[in-house]
Amino acid sequence: MTTSVLTRPEAVATVPRQHSRHRLRLGRPIPLGVAIGPLLLLAVWTIGSAIGWIETRVLSAPWTVVTTAGELIAEGRLQEHLAVSAQRAGISLAVGTTVGVVLALISGLSRWGEALIDGPVQIKRAIPPLALLPLLILWFGIGEQMKIITITLSVVVPIYIHTHNGLRSIDARYVELAESLRLPRSVFLRRVVLPGALPGFLLGMRFAVVNAWLALVVVEQVNSFSGIGYMMELARQYGQTEVIIVGLVLYALLGLLSDGAVRLVQRRALSWRRTLAH
Amino acid sequence: MAADAGTLTATSYAVRVRNLVRGTNGRVILDNLDLDIAQGEFVALLGRSGSGKSTLLRAIAGIDNLTGSGLIETPEKCSFVFQDSRLLPWLRVLDNVVIGLRTPDARERGRAALAEVGLAGRERAWPGELSGGEQQRVALARALVTEPELLLADEPFGALDALTRLRMHALLGELCARHRPTVLLVTHDVDEAITLADRVLLLDNRRIGLDLQIDLPKPRSHRQPRFLEYRETLLRALGVDQTED
Numbered sequence: 001m002t003t004s005v006l007t008r009p010e011a012v013a014t015v016p017r018q019h020s021r022h023r024l025r026l027g028r029p030i031p032l033g034v035a036i037g038p039l040l041l042l043a044v045w046t047i048g049s050a051i052g053w054i055e056t057r058v059l060s061a062p063w064t065v066v067t068t069a070g071e072l073i074a075e076g077r078l079q080e081h082l083a084v085s086a087q088r089a090g091i092s093l094a095v096g097t098t099v100g101v102v103l104a105l106i107s108g109l110s111r112w113g114e115a116l117i118d119g120p121v122q123i124k125r126a127i128p129p130l131a132l133l134p135l136l137i138l139w140f141g142i143g144e145q146m147k148i149i150t151i152t153l154s155v156v157v158p159i160y161i162h163t164h165n166g167l168r169s170i171d172a173r174y175v176e177l178a179e180s181l182r183l184p185r186s187v188f189l190r191r192v193v194l195p196g197a198l199p200g201f202l203l204g205m206r207f208a209v210v211n212a213w214l215a216l217v218v219v220e221q222v223n224s225f226s227g228i229g230y231m232m233e234l235a236r237q238y239g240q241t242e243v244i245i246v247g248l249v250l251y252a253l254l255g256l257l258s259d260g261a262v263r264l265v266q267r268r269a270l271s272w273r274r275t276l277a278h
Numbered sequence: 279m280a281a282d283a284g285t286l287t288a289t290s291y292a293v294r295v296r297n298l299v300r301g302t303n304g305r306v307i308l309d310n311l312d313l314d315i316a317q318g319e320f321v322a323l324l325g326r327s328g329s330g331k332s333t334l335l336r337a338i339a340g341i342d343n344l345t346g347s348g349l350i351e352t353p354e355k356c357s358f359v360f361q362d363s364r365l366l367p368w369l370r371v372l373d374n375v376v377i378g379l380r381t382p383d384a385r386e387r388g389r390a391a392l393a394e395v396g397l398a399g400r401e402r403a404w405p406g407e408l409s410g411g412e413q414q415r416v417a418l419a420r421a422l423v424t425e426p427e428l429l430l431a432d433e434p435f436g437a438l439d440a441l442t443r444l445r446m447h448a449l450l451g452e453l454c455a456r457h458r459p460t461v462l463l464v465t466h467d468v469d470e471a472i473t474l475a476d477r478v479l480l481l482d483n484r485r486i487g488l489d490l491q492i493d494l495p496k497p498r499s500h501r502q503p504r505f506l507e508y509r510e511t512l513l514r515a516l517g518v519d520q521t522e523d
Binding site: 173174175176179180181182183187191192195196199271272273 | 339340341357358360362365366367368369373377378391404406
C-alpha cells in the first residue's frame with residue numbers, strides 16, 4: 001500500500017515530461033547573441049568588398065573606411081566636427097530637459113498649469129518635429145540659434161510627455177499617506193512626487209536622446225559649416241562614400257553610447273525596483 | 279452648547295464627534311453620529327462591510343474628501359495606519375519610518391522604533407524585500423515614531439495571514455501599553471476587537487448602534503467564558519446567527 005503510493009507519482013512524473021511537454025517559450029538566450037547580426041553584416045560587407053561584389057563607389061570597403069577615419073583623426077577634422085556636434089546636442093539636451101521637466105511639474109501639479117500647458121504641448125507633439133524647420137529658419141535665421149532651438153524642441157516633447165505621465169500615475173494611495181502624515185509640500189515633492197515620476201522621466205530621457213541626434217543630423221545637413229552632418233554633406237558633394245560611412249558609424253556609436261548611459265542611470269536610480277528580481 | 283462641549287473635551291476626551299454627517303452622490307453614509315473616546319482608551323469599531331467604518335475613521339483623520347457637516351475634535355498629534363502598509367517603494371525602510379519626522383534626532387528615533395517592532399538591522403532594506411507582516415510592522419513603526427496621542431488604524435491586519443495576525447495583535451498590545459496612545463481600530467474581526475479593545479463600538483444604520491465595554495483582564499484568551507459571551511453579543515448584533523454551530 002505504502003509502496004504503491006510512493007512509486008506511482010515518480011512513474012507518472014518522469015515519462016510525460018521528457019516527451020510531450022509543450023514548449024511555447026523561447027529557449028535559453030544565446031551568449032553574446034546581440035553581436036551575431038552586426039558581425040554577420042560586417043562579414044558580408046568585408047567579403048563582398050574583397051572579392052569585388054560591392055563596387056567601392058556605392059559602398060567603400062571597410063578597410064578604406066578605417067583608414068579614412070584614421071586620416072580624419074590625424075588631421076584633427078573628425079574631433080573638431082564631433083566636438084561641434086556634441087556641443088549642439090549637449091546644450092540642447094540640457095536646456096530641453098530642464099524646460100520639459102519644469103513644464104511637466106507645473107502641468108502635473110496644478111489644474112491651471114495643466115489647462116495652460118498641456119494643450120499646446122500636445123499640439124506641438126502632433127506636428128512632426130522637423131516640419132517646423134522652415135518657420136524656425138525664417139524666425140531665427142540659419143545660424144547656431146536655429147539649430148539649438150530645433151534640437152531643444154525635439155527634446156522637450158518626450159521629456160514633458162513621459163514626466164507628466166509619470167507624475168499623474170503616482171498612486172493616489174501615496175498622496176493619501178502624505179496627507180495623513182501632514183507632510184509639508186516641499187517634503188511631499190521631494191520624497192513622493194519626484195521619485196514617483198523618476199521612471200517616467202528616465203523613459204522620456206531615452207526618447208529625448210534619440211530625438212536629439214535625429215534633429216542634429218537634419219539641422220547639420222540643411223545649412224551648416226561644421227559638425228558631423230556638414231562633414232557628410234560635404235563628402236556627398238565630392239563623392240567620398242568612405243567619409244559618409246565614417247559619419248554614419250559615428251552617429252551610430254553616439255546613439256548607442258548615449259542610450260547606454262541613460263540605461264545605466266536608469267538601473268542605478270531605480271534599483272529599488274529590482275528587489276523582486278533577486 | 280458649544281461652550282458646554284468645550285469643557286468636556288478639556289477634561290477627559292481625546293476624540294469628540296458631534297452630529298457628523300457624511301455622504302456621497304446623495305447617499306448618506308453617516309447620519310448625525312456622535313462619538314466620544316476617552317484619553318488613552320483603546321476602541322475597536324466593528325460593522326458590516328459598507329457600513330461606513332472607514333468613512334468615519336477617515337473623517338476623524340481629516341483625509342476624506344466627502345461632503346458633510348459636523349464637529350470633530352482630535353488631538354494635534356495623530357497617526358494613521360492603513361490596511362496596506364503603504365510604504366514608499368523608493369525609500370529604504372528607515373527613510374520610510376522617519377518621513378513624517380522633522381527633528382534633528384529623527385534617524386535615531388526611527389532606529390529605536392524599528393527595534394521596537396523587531397526589525398533592528400533592516401534599516402537599509404527596500405520595502406519590496408520585506409514580507410507582508412514585516413512591511414506592516416514598518417508601517418506601525420512609522421505611525422508610532424511621532425509619539426501620537428491618537429492612533430487611527432483601518433483594518434491594519436486585514437491583509438495578513440492568521441498566524442502573522444496573532445503576532446501583530448500581541449505586538450500592538452505591547453506597543454499601546456508602552457506608549458499609551460488613544461486608539462481607534464477599525465476591524466471586521468470580532469475576535470480581534472475583543473482581544474485588543476477596552477470598548478467595542480458597532481456601526482449600524484449610519485450611527486453607533488452598540489457600545490460595549492470589555493471588562494476582561496489582558497492578555498485575553500478566546501476560551502474565557504466572558505470572551506465567548508461578548509463574542510455572541512457582537513455577532514448577534516452584526517446579524518450573524520450562531521445557533522447552527
